[in-house]
Amino acid sequence: MRTRTTTAAATALTAAVALLLTGCGGSDTADKKDDDKIAGADTGAGSANPSASAPADDIDRPEIKLPADVNNVFEETQTGDAKKDAILADNERRINSIDEAITVDAKKYPALKFYSKDDALASAASYIMSFRNENRSFTGETRYYDREVTFHKDGVASVTYCMDATRTYPKDGTTDKVDRSVKASPSDYVFYSTRLEKNAKGVWQTATVSSTEAAKRCM
Numbered sequence: 001m002r003t004r005t006t007t008a009a010a011t012a013l014t015a016a017v018a019l020l021l022t023g024c025g026g027s028d029t030a031d032k033k034d035d036d037k038i039a040g041a042d043t044g045a046g047s048a049n050p051s052a053s054a055p056a057d058d059i060d061r062p063e064i065k066l067p068a069d070v071n072n073v074f075e076e077t078q079t080g081d082a083k084k085d086a087i088l089a090d091n092e093r094r095i096n097s098i099d100e101a102i103t104v105d106a107k108k109y110p111a112l113k114f115y116s117k118d119d120a121l122a123s124a125a126s127y128i129m130s131f132r133n134e135n136r137s138f139t140g141e142t143r144y145y146d147r148e149v150t151f152h153k154d155g156v157a158s159v160t161y162c163m164d165a166t167r168t169y170p171k172d173g174t175t176d177k178v179d180r181s182v183k184a185s186p187s188d189y190v191f192y193s194t195r196l197e198k199n200a201k202g203v204w205q206t207a208t209v210s211s212t213e214a215a216k217r218c219m
Helices: 007-011 013-021 030-036 082-103 110-115 118-133
Strands: 048-050 065-067 070-074 136-151 156-172 189-198 204-213
Touching: 065 070, 065 082, 070 082, 082 110, 082 118, 082 136, 082 156, 082 189, 082 204, 110 118, 110 204, 118 136, 118 204
Parallel strands: 070 136
Antiparallel strands: 048 065, 136 156, 156 189, 189 204
16 A cells, blocks of 8 residues: 555656755754754654664664654564674664655655665655655555565675555545555565665665565565
């Protein structure tokens, strides 16, 4: 229920990247603190809650907050291998940064550029703008599972994983009305293959992403 056709997103890719990313990852100055506040963060049912399943470290990371009605469930977070766990944690943070940009009304989304780069950053911007252009969002629970890490040379790794969005529902961006009549379908099961590179800060940034909807291996 979170998937979308790629045609409109592809034709608007250049505009999407320019519109969405111009304010991301910029310098932090005192006079811009108000710009980084998340609308609704201090108000009742619309308050945002941080995702906390990823392990903490010494890296100065931008905070990611998701609305109370958006729940991402990640499996395979603790593998027993510290390096794999760090990669999976940054994979989790990237996913949350994209969902924050879709579901939270804010002027900036610094985490988006913090965890994505190159083609993955452009595809994330396109995906987010496909929601914005149709004035829609989503609510509910999304499960991420069968996450596997493969190491390559020169600080490069790949992560493959499945997404189950059968428990998410579309939400109108203006009225916040949720359409729970939408039924789950095979397209809600998506298989992802991503390539990550470790930057100078120690962050595993996703550089490329490919996906397959209605993936049988995820059902």
